[in-house]
Amino acid sequence: MINAPVRQGQTLPSRAQSSLDLLAHRIRMLPDVVWQLITSSIKLSPIENIGNRRIVVTGGGASEGPARYLAALLRNSIGLRAGFVPASAFIAPVAQSPADLLIVFSQGISPNARLALRQASQFGGVVLCTGIYPEGRSPEARLVSELRQSGAAIHVLPPEDESGLLVRVLGPATAMLAGVLFAQAAAKSLGKVWPKDPIAALPDHLATARTRVAETTAGLDPDWTLKPWAFVTARDDSDAYEGLRWKWMTALYSPAPPVWDVLQIAHGPLQHFCDEPTTLVALERNSSDDARLFDRLEKVLVPGRHRLVRLRSELEGPTALLDHDAQCNWLLLRTLERREVDLSSWPGRGLHGPLYELGRDFT
Known part of the structure; x- marks a missing residue:
């Protein structure tokens, strides 16, 4: 079980300890969750003609780190025209050519991530790394399903849910590994040397x-x-x-x-x-x-x-x-x-709407 509720009526120290217990539980799960991804049926195949395309990589919140890492790997290790673009850039059109490739990381398909996804049709290819299964019934799952039907490459990464704490440890780790596997496949398709990595x-x-x-x-x-x-x-x-x-x-x-x-x-x-x-x-x-x-x-x-x-x-x-x-x-x-930090009740909770909710109207 990834999520465990904090009981009402707890004092701050006990609530803090409960939240830390949950974080410790997730940290201990990391090797198993990574193994789940490695042994899954996910095939992070490179995109056709990737060596001659501009690659736009984006992700918000905890997904920004994996997005930046993939862009750095593609740029520095393989020599591709890849760069990270923040979510706010997608207020305006981002694609410069119909051949451009869009790669989006979003564990739960956040509203801000939808700013990028609503421009999917302007790109020559779309890759989405998420924790949301397209077979689900949520609005996020329907969006993922629609993207897959339109030709986007959808890679579902564990875990599906990591809510309850603001800080994330599992989703970002599997997203980073997915980025490594994607870059490795791209390097192989281009005949580029890739560092020995015992995955x-x-x-x-x-x-x-x-x-x-x-x-x-x-x-x-x-x-x-x-x-x-x-x-x-x-x-x-x-x-x-x-x-x-x-x-x-x-x-x-x-x-x-x-x-x-x-x-x-x-x-x-x-x-x-x-x-x-x-x-x-x-x-x-x-x-x-x-x-x-x-x-x-x-x-x-x-x-x-x-x-x-x-x-x-x-x-x-x-x-x-x-x-x-x-x-x-x-x-x-x-x-x-x-x-003695209480991870279950963070400052500013409930005040983030005007920024966080931007993009939710894309369904």
Whole structure:
């Protein structure tokens, strides 16, 4: 069961604990949900003539991270003309050519996602990654069914529902994996080299994330979770980690933490946090190059004031991001427990309508 209601009459600490229990349950489900996608009948086939087409990728909320990641993979790893376009751009026509390809990520077919989908007929092809089955009876399911009948490629990803908390952990992860599989298929169709990525071993690797995080943070004092955070990367497009920043913001109800390239820290960020207690989370790949860079980073930090949490992934290809994401889930859970955040009742609930509901009239 993914959703568990919070009982009425609970005090804030007990309500907070119930919401954290639900989040922990979903985090533990991640390896199984990823395995469900890997072993499903979904075939993320590349689009015909994809090498000569402009590719528009979009997604809102928690789906923005996977959308940005796919655009970055198609652009940087394969050399395609792919870019992320925010939902607000679809207030006006976006397609520049009848050959343009539209890729939309939306776990529940949000109203804002429909702004893009209502322009489907203006594109030469449409791909939709969603948690909504077209065989369902909801208005969202009918919309997905209509899109499929009009020729759109529909990929239904688990889980179908992840409501109850503002923060999402399962849908964004399977959407990121779907993006990796799509980019991998595109690279193969174009005869492009693709990094070795043991997809089938990913669930087992994700299952060890909690243990690896516990070992990494064993020597830190309990208050490290209360300090300002920043993520540090090496060699990666910052767009790849937008989903991680978004998750942190929606869970902690605080500004999204920055993502800094490790060498860029010397050009402004260090001066920004030098005098303040700060936790840096290094997203490190299984590479001697990464190790050397982050070893150097440790040398510029002030012991006792700055903390460097090095999250290493044994994976080297695009799925390393999913491993980093899984490890950060456990880091986030520890931070939420320390701060006693109630995830079931978030600030601004009910005030988002004028923005969130834009697009709902497309059915």
